[in-house]
Amino acid sequence: MYDVVVIGGGPAGYAASVRAAQLGGKVALVEAAEMGGTCVNRGCIPSKVWHRAASMLHWFRNSESLGIRATINELDLPAIVERKNGVSRDIRMGMEALLKNNQIELIRGRAIFKSPREIHVDGRILETRTSIVATGSRPKIPDIPGLKDAAATTDEILEMVEIPDSILIWGDAGPIDLEMATYMNIFGSRVHLVTEHPRLLFKEDQETSQRMAKALREQGVEVVTGHSLKSAVRANNRFVAEISGPDELTLNVNCLLVASRRPYFDGLGLDELGIRVDPNNGIWVDDRLRTSMDGVFAIGDVTGGWMMSHVASSMAITAAENAMGNDRKFPFHLIPRAIWTIPEVGSVGLSEEEAEAKGLNVEVGAFPYAVNGLAMLRDEMSGSVKIVADADYGEILGVHIVGANATELVGEAVMAMQLEATVKELAESIRCHPTFSESVVDAARDVLNWALYLPRS
Numbered sequence: 275m276y277d278v279v280v281i282g283g284g285p286a287g288y289a290a291s292v293r294a295a296q297l298g299g300k301v302a303l304v305e306a307a308e309m310g311g312t313c314v315n316r317g318c319i320p321s322k323v324w325h326r327a328a329s330m331l332h333w334f335r336n337s338e339s340l341g342i343r344a345t346i347n348e349l350d351l352p353a354i355v356e357r358k359n360g361v362s363r364d365i366r367m368g369m370e371a372l373l374k375n376n377q378i379e380l381i382r383g384r385a386i387f388k389s390p391r392e393i394h395v396d397g398r399i400l401e402t403r404t405s406i407v408a409t410g411s412r413p414k415i416p417d418i419p420g421l422k423d424a425a426a427t428t429d430e431i432l433e434m435v436e437i438p439d440s441i442l443i444w445g446d447a448g449p450i451d452l453e454m455a456t457y458m459n460i461f462g463s464r465v466h467l468v469t470e471h472p473r474l475l476f477k478e479d480q481e482t483s484q485r486m487a488k489a490l491r492e493q494g495v496e497v498v499t500g501h502s503l504k505s506a507v508r509a510n511n512r513f514v515a516e517i518s519g520p521d522e523l524t525l526n527v528n529c530l531l532v533a534s535r536r537p538y539f540d541g542l543g544l545d546e547l548g549i550r551v552d553p554n555n556g557i558w559v560d561d562r563l564r565t566s567m568d569g570v571f572a573i574g575d576v577t578g579g580w581m582m583s584h585v586a587s588s589m590a591i592t593a594a595e596n597a598m599g600n601d602r603k604f605p606f607h608l609i610p611r612a613i614w615t616i617p618e619v620g621s622v623g624l625s626e627e628e629a630e631a632k633g634l635n636v637e638v639g640a641f642p643y644a645v646n647g648l649a650m651l652r653d654e655m656s657g658s659v660k661i662v663a664d665a666d667y668g669e670i671l672g673v674h675i676v677g678a679n680a681t682e683l684v685g686e687a688v689m690a691m692q693l694e695a696t697v698k699e700l701a702e703s704i705r706c707h708p709t710f711s712e713s714v715v716d717a718a719r720d721v722l723n724w725a726l727y728l729p730r731s
């Protein structure tokens with residue numbers, strides 16, 4: 275009898291197995307494909323290998339302002355794909371070694387629930403006290419005429435060894451869409467980024483959307499919002515997409531990317547168990563990450579919500595600890611979001627609009643990168659740090675960063691919010707100079723109307 279059987283070896287399942295083993299549990303991890311899941315094999319790691327190459331290329335091309343005149347001979351995409359495969363392989367090997375080191379039994383195969391305490395894997399029966407479902411997500415192609423035949427997913431795009439002349443990226447204009455638009459544009463594709471939503475990154479603060487739309491347009495991406503895709507037809511290795519909205523558009527491209535995803539639990543036997551599924555089509559969980567079935571937890575992409583690796587691996591800790599008899603809540607309000615575009619995006623907590631919709635008395639402060647010394651000397655002046663705070667108590671409700679290193683910088687904001695620091699405490703804390711983190715302090719000072727380095731309003 276196991277204490278915990280974890281289903282899925284992505285960032286969620288891997289972290290859950292290790293944490294449960296650290297707490298003394300007898301743990302099995304079932305994985306149907308390769309260890310590492312989407313993140314290591316088809317997501318975070320591969321796309322950030324692309325990001326590294328794309329940002330280097332971007333900076334070489336724009337290095338004249340720094341006093342460097344560089345000539346680029348060629349973009350060797352097969353070499354980038356090979357590098358990506360190598361990094362993913364190294365991470366997978368490290369994961370498997372750490373499972374062994376923690377005496378976690380790795381079982382290769384597809385898990386199916388027969389009862390809440392009995393899981394079958396290719397004929398083998400695993401009896402367990404608790405289980406953690408971490409089966410992740412899969413690409414989702416919306417039901418639009420011709421799209422299933424025409425669309426490529428990020429799985430295929432990240433294996434590509436030749437850059438298409440033109441690409442239509444259709445979807446929610448969420449983080450992955452924007453990252454792909456950035457990289458493909460830098461690599462030389464003519465990029466059309468089209469969404470039905472009235473703005474890019476519709477879950478983020480309005481100003482973040484505006485800044486990113488402006489940045490992408492300046493880089494040469496065609497950004498079209500408020501338009502829907504009516505049909506896509508494949509014709510001689512090209513795709514003709516009919517787009518409608520305020521304008522009727524016909525795009526003729528040689529690649530069509532749909533980066534949307536859906537929680538994945540096909541064939542796991544959840545229906546038979548009667549486990550509740552949310553309207554977002556993820557497995558419903560409470561704040562302890564318990565499903566509607568006693569002893570069964572669910573974590574990561576399969577629960578819907580913010581589909582990001584660090585969410586998956588931090589949910590894993592809460593679920594594993596609870597499976598091992600503790601009682602921990604998952605802090606949904608402290609989930610940071612990160613987007614590796616140029617400039618980057620990092621955010622946590624409520625947007626200004628969300629805080630106002632909650633009827634809170636909101637005070638906002640912002641500090642532009644254009645006035646930050648490091649941003650100026652590095653010629654990375656696009657962006658700002660925006661803080662949304664409660665006007666009465668100074669509680670930090672949300673932080674929205676667009677700019678260089680935003681994905682690292684947002685960690686400051688998470689820490690401040692986790693420790694329930696007020697804007698006053700943040701405004702009075704000291705940072706090294708010159709750093710981007712000075713802008714976080716300056717934005718806090720702006721909330722309190724004493725930003726030293728901004729003109730008085």
Ligand SMILES: Cc1cc2nc3c(=O)[nH]c(=O)nc-3n(C[C@H](O)[C@H](O)[C@H](O)COP(=O)(O)OP(=O)(O)OC[C@H]3O[C@@H](n4cnc5c(N)ncnc54)[C@H](O)[C@@H]3O)c2cc1C
Nearest residue numbers: 282284286306311312313317318385410574575581582583
């Ligand atoms: C292109 C792209 C870029 C991304 N970039 C980032 C990023 O930079 N940062 C970030 O935070 N997130 C990023 N993400 C999202 C991130 O990859 C996911 O949020 C993360 O992988 C979710 O982890 P998970 O463990 O929940 O699921 P997954 O990683 O999907 O793992 C689920 C695992 O379960 C296995 N499985 C499924 N069903 C069964 C079964 N019945 N039995 C046994 N095994 C099963 C699967 O084979 C898979 O290995 C990106 C995603 C994509 C697509």
